[in-house]
Amino acid sequence: MKFPPKIPNRKTKTKTNKGGITQPNINDSLEITKLDSSIISEGKISTITPQIQAFNLQKAAAGLMSLLREMGKGYLALCSYNCKEAINILSHLPSHHYNTGWVLCQIGRAYFELSEYMQAERIFSEVRRIENYRVEGMEIYSTTLWHLQKDVALSVLSKDLTDMDKNSPEAWCAAGNCFSLQREHDIAIKFFQRAIQVDPNYAYAYTLLGHEFVLTEELDKALACFRNAIRVNPRHYNAWYGLGMIYYKQEKFSLAEMHFQKALDINPQSSVLLCHIGVVQHALKKSEKALDTLNKAIVIDPKNPLCKFHRASVLFANEKYKSALQELEELKQIVPKESLVYFLIGKVYKKLGQTHLALMNFSWAMDLDPKGANNQIKEAIDKRYLPDDEEPITQEEQIMGTDESQESSMTDADDTQLHAAESSSRMVFASARWNNKRRCL
Structure with a gap:
């Protein structure tokens, strides 16, 4: 076999610079310099980064607490039935927080409490557009549509909610409102009873059921429903109001005034409650006191036609x-x-x-x-x-x-x-x- 020719030894020829430094030495020194600079820079980052991170976390926590504080103030005002204040606070939230289902539902409920049903319907429709899967708060939306007599929109809402979640009381309340608007009171009663079966601690369903029993002139059952609502939620002033109206219908004016006053203690901003108290006081031959009460109601809501009509009627009765x-x-x-x-x-x-x-x-x-x-x-x-x-x-x-x-x-x-x-x-x-x-x- 022929062996390959011998390859001569290749000795690296180094070029000597004028300063006596060879090329490999220059390369080695550059690499050492880069390594030292990287070590120094890493040391700086390791000392600065924790401070920046701590500052950012502190700033984020302060922003979050400020946001939660404002939302809490708005919710507290709504629970105290200071609805205008609640709307003012929640409306000043940042847009990306304002345009959320929870915040808009609270604003819609505040408009509903103020009996501004057109505004409430607009807010709740926006909630449906943003979060069409949302169930919480839709029972208020259904009652808003009931007040506005929008039967088609109410029918669509009840169908969507019952298809989405048959185990939520809000869905069955919406269905009951839908049939109540069509004056199918027996079917509405069944749906409200179904809402109570789904959630026995849902006070609003008891109240709506009580109203339906009033429509069918079953006042004893209505009284039981309103009392159950109060048992579940003693601050549910709607039930106190319902009891007062039943006693007024039965001409038990003293009991009616007591229950209206209890409802007013819970919701002192309601001009309608003041109006009804004034009517009961007039029935009890307290005409001057009734006029004072009606004047207070008109101060709260100057454009309330019910209060003005009752005040005119009392003035007419007093000649x-x-x-x-x-x-x-x-x-x-x-x-x-x-x-x-x-x-x-x-x-x-x-x-x-x-x-x-x-x-x-x-x-x-x-x-x-x-x-x-x-x-x-x-x-x-x-x-x-x-x-x-x-x-x-x-x-x-x-x-x-x-x-x-x-x-x-x-x-x-x-x-x-x-x-x-x-x-x-x-x-x-x-x-x-x-x-x-x-x-x-």
């Missing part, structure tokens, strides 16, 4: 006709299409002896409600408000069927609900019969 007429003229600007306002104006003019103006207002009332039986405006003045009228009844009053023997109580017409400040499309004080509305919240 303060000019003051009652002034109140009714202001009320006519708020609800210009309400026949009952014109009817009471006609009664005032009749007492003042101005027959032509009385006939004119009776005619307007009859034009607005020809049959006098519309579900939303079929009301008459309670005979407790009116002194005995010895004058013959005019033909217009006979047509409207307004003689005192056939008049129904204005306060009974308010029903078991706390939505006196209904939207302008629905006349609050005239649209709340026992068989038409019954919601507190």
Whole structure:
């Protein structure tokens, strides 16, 4: 075999620089320099990084605590029923926190407590857009739609919730509201009972069930439901209100005033509760005290038509006709299409002896409600408000069927609900019969 030729030894030729430093030595020194600089830089980072991290953590913790503090203040204000303050606090949260389901639900509930149903419906619809899987708070949304008479939207909401979670009481409350709006009260009662079966400690379901029993004139069962709601949640002022309305319907005015006052202690910002207390006080022959209470209610909510109407009625009963007429003229600007306002104006003019103006207002009332039986405006003045009228009844009053023997109580017409400040499309004080509305919240 032939061996490969010998390869001569390759000796590395080093170039000597002028300073006597060879090329390999230069490379080695550069590498050592880089290593030393990297060690030094790593040492600096190791000493600076913990300080920066600690500062960042402290800053993040302070921001988080500030956010939680503001949200807590808003929630506390809402639980204390300072709804305007709650809306103001929660609305100033950063946008990425404001546009969340929980915050918007609290704001929607605050608008609902203020009886601003259009605003509440807008907020809750935004919640549905952002978090369409959310169930918590949707029972308030369903009642908002019930007040606004939006049956299609309420039907869609109840269908989505029941399909999403059949074990949530909110879904069955929405379904019950849907059938209640269609006046299918027996089916609504079954759904509210189902909500209680799913969660026996859900006070709102007891309250809604109590209202449905009121509509079917089963007052004993309604009383039991409201008492169960109070047992579950003693601060559920809606149930206290429901008890007061039942006692008022039974003409147990002292008990009604006591329960209304208990509800007012829980929710002192409610003009509607003050209004009902004033009505009960007038029924107890405390007219001056009733006027003071109604004045407080109007201070809280100057545009509440129910309070203004009751104050005008009490003034009329106390024979303060000019003051009652002034109140009714202001009320006519708020609800210009309400026949009952014109009817009471006609009664005032009749007492003042101005027959032509009385006939004119009776005619307007009859034009607005020809049959006098519309579900939303079929009301008459309670005979407790009116002194005995010895004058013959005019033909217009006979047509409207307004003689005192056939008049129904204005306060009974308010029903078991706390939505006196209904939207302008629905006349609050005239649209709340026992068989038409019954919601507190």
